[in-house]
Amino acid sequence: MKDFSREEIDHVLDTAEKLEPVARGIEKSRLLDGKIIALLFFEPSTRTRLSFETAIQRLGGQIINLGSVEASSVMKGENLADTIRVISKYADLIVMRHPQDGSAHMASEFSSVPIINGGDGSIHHPTQTFLDLYTIRRESHLEGLKITMAGDLKYGRTVHSLCHALSLYGAEMTFVSPPELRMPSEIVRDMERRNIKVRETDSFENVIGDTEVLYMTRVQQERFPDPEEYEKVKNKLKLTGELLEGAAPDLKILHPLPRVNEIAPEVDDTPYACYFQQAFYGVPTRMALLALAMGVIE
Amino acid sequence: MKDKRDLKVQAIGNGTVIDHIEAGQALNVLRILGISANCQGTVSFLMNAPGAKGRKDVVKIEGRELNVEELNRISLIAPNATVNIIRDFEVLQKKNVVLPTYVEGVVRCINPNCISNSTEPIKSKFSVVRSEGGGVVLRCLYCEHAISENIAEHLV
Structure with missing residues (x-):
C-alpha cells in the first residue's frame, strides 16, 4: 500500500465510483470481455474471493481457478515461482492469496501478466485497504477524518495499512485496545512524524462522541494465553447499542468482517452500521483495480 | 627493516587492505565478502589492534582487488572502514566504504x-x-x- 501516492489512490477510488452502477447490476459492462483472470487462492477466503469473482463477472471476464491446494500441483511439490510462470501463460491477470509474507511481490517477479495481491501473509491486504478507503469516502469523508480504530491493533493488518493510507489525507486517530494489543509503536511514531494527532486508550469511554468513523476489528482468542483475560478484554471492547447513545449523528461503523461478538447484533439496525455496505464496496473497488491493472481503463 | 618483534601481520604485495573495521567484526567482514578457506590467496587479519580512535580490526587479502559493490557491502557492518588497494607494495587507491542503497x-x-x-x-x-x-x-x-x-x- 505504501507504494501508492494520494493521487493514485484517488484515481482508483474515482474509477470505483464510476463502476459502482455496474457492481450493482444497474448497468452492464464488457470491459473484461475476452479476458481470462486466474484466481490462485492458496488459503481460505470467502469475501475476498467471492467479491473478486463477482467483480470479474460483472465486467464480462472469464475465471480460471486453482481450486483447492490439495488438488493442485502444489501438492506435488511445485514451487510458487513455477506455478506463477505457468499460470501467467494461460491467464491475462492473476489474483493471488498466499500465506507467506511477500509472496505477491515475488510472484510479480516471475509473472508475465499483472498480479493483484488478494492478501499475502499477515502484513499485506491492499485491496481491503482500497475498499476501506472507498467506504470511508462514500459514507463519510477522507480529508481530515476523525477515526477511531478498536480491537486488535497489534496484529490487525487492515488497521496498519489504513493508518498509512489515511495519513496521506490528514487525520485524527484514536486507538482503542487492551495493552497487549496496542498499535505497534513504530506505526504510532510514523503517524506522529506525519503530523497526525494520535490518542491511545483502552476503552470507548469519551471516544464515541468525537468519532466520525469507528473501525472495529476482531480480537482473536489465540492472542491470549489466559482464557479469562480474553473474556475480560472481549467484553470491554464490545460495541453495544448503549455505548452508541452518545454517538455523533454522522458516525459510521466499519469492520473488515468476519465479526464474532465485538459488535452486538442490535447495532446492525442503527444508521451507524456500515460494515455490510463496506463488504459490497469490495466489488466496485476490485472492479476498478482489475480494469486499471488490465489497462482497459486509463 | 622492521624489527621482527614489531611485525604483527606481513605487508601484502598485491591485494586489498581493509582498515578501521569496528573491533570484533573482522570475521564478519570476511563472511560478507564471501571469503572462506577455499580462497586462493593469503588472508590475514588483526583483531583488537590499537588505533588512533580506539581498538579496531584490519583485514588483508592477498592477490585480490575487491570491486566497488563488494567494498560497499562492508559498510553494512563496518561503516567506518577504509579500503586500500595495493599493487607492488604501494597503496594505489585509498577509499571509504559507502552505504549501498x-x-x-x-x-x-x-x-x-x-x-x-x-x-x-x-x-x-x-x-x-x-x-x-x-x-x-x-x-x-x-x-x-x-x-x-x-x-x-x-x-x-
Whole structure:
C-alpha cells in the first residue's frame, strides 16, 4: 500500500465510483470481455474471493481457478515461482492469496501478466485497504477524518495499512485496545512524524462522541494465553447499542468482517452500521483495480 | 627493516587492505565478502589492534582487488572502514566504504514467514537506509520487515 501516492489512490477510488452502477447490476459492462483472470487462492477466503469473482463477472471476464491446494500441483511439490510462470501463460491477470509474507511481490517477479495481491501473509491486504478507503469516502469523508480504530491493533493488518493510507489525507486517530494489543509503536511514531494527532486508550469511554468513523476489528482468542483475560478484554471492547447513545449523528461503523461478538447484533439496525455496505464496496473497488491493472481503463 | 618483534601481520604485495573495521567484526567482514578457506590467496587479519580512535580490526587479502559493490557491502557492518588497494607494495587507491542503497543475497530476512526464507528460487533483497540515529536499517523488499540491530547475525 505504501507504494501508492494520494493521487493514485484517488484515481482508483474515482474509477470505483464510476463502476459502482455496474457492481450493482444497474448497468452492464464488457470491459473484461475476452479476458481470462486466474484466481490462485492458496488459503481460505470467502469475501475476498467471492467479491473478486463477482467483480470479474460483472465486467464480462472469464475465471480460471486453482481450486483447492490439495488438488493442485502444489501438492506435488511445485514451487510458487513455477506455478506463477505457468499460470501467467494461460491467464491475462492473476489474483493471488498466499500465506507467506511477500509472496505477491515475488510472484510479480516471475509473472508475465499483472498480479493483484488478494492478501499475502499477515502484513499485506491492499485491496481491503482500497475498499476501506472507498467506504470511508462514500459514507463519510477522507480529508481530515476523525477515526477511531478498536480491537486488535497489534496484529490487525487492515488497521496498519489504513493508518498509512489515511495519513496521506490528514487525520485524527484514536486507538482503542487492551495493552497487549496496542498499535505497534513504530506505526504510532510514523503517524506522529506525519503530523497526525494520535490518542491511545483502552476503552470507548469519551471516544464515541468525537468519532466520525469507528473501525472495529476482531480480537482473536489465540492472542491470549489466559482464557479469562480474553473474556475480560472481549467484553470491554464490545460495541453495544448503549455505548452508541452518545454517538455523533454522522458516525459510521466499519469492520473488515468476519465479526464474532465485538459488535452486538442490535447495532446492525442503527444508521451507524456500515460494515455490510463496506463488504459490497469490495466489488466496485476490485472492479476498478482489475480494469486499471488490465489497462482497459486509463 | 622492521624489527621482527614489531611485525604483527606481513605487508601484502598485491591485494586489498581493509582498515578501521569496528573491533570484533573482522570475521564478519570476511563472511560478507564471501571469503572462506577455499580462497586462493593469503588472508590475514588483526583483531583488537590499537588505533588512533580506539581498538579496531584490519583485514588483508592477498592477490585480490575487491570491486566497488563488494567494498560497499562492508559498510553494512563496518561503516567506518577504509579500503586500500595495493599493487607492488604501494597503496594505489585509498577509499571509504559507502552505504549501498540496495543489497541482494547478503542478509537473511528476520521474518520466518517471509517468502525469501522459503525454498523458492529467489535471493533476499533489502533496501538500505540510514536511521534518524545514524544507524543502518535494512528493509526487506518482500515483506517489509526491518533489521536495524545485529545485522552481522543475519548474514547469509
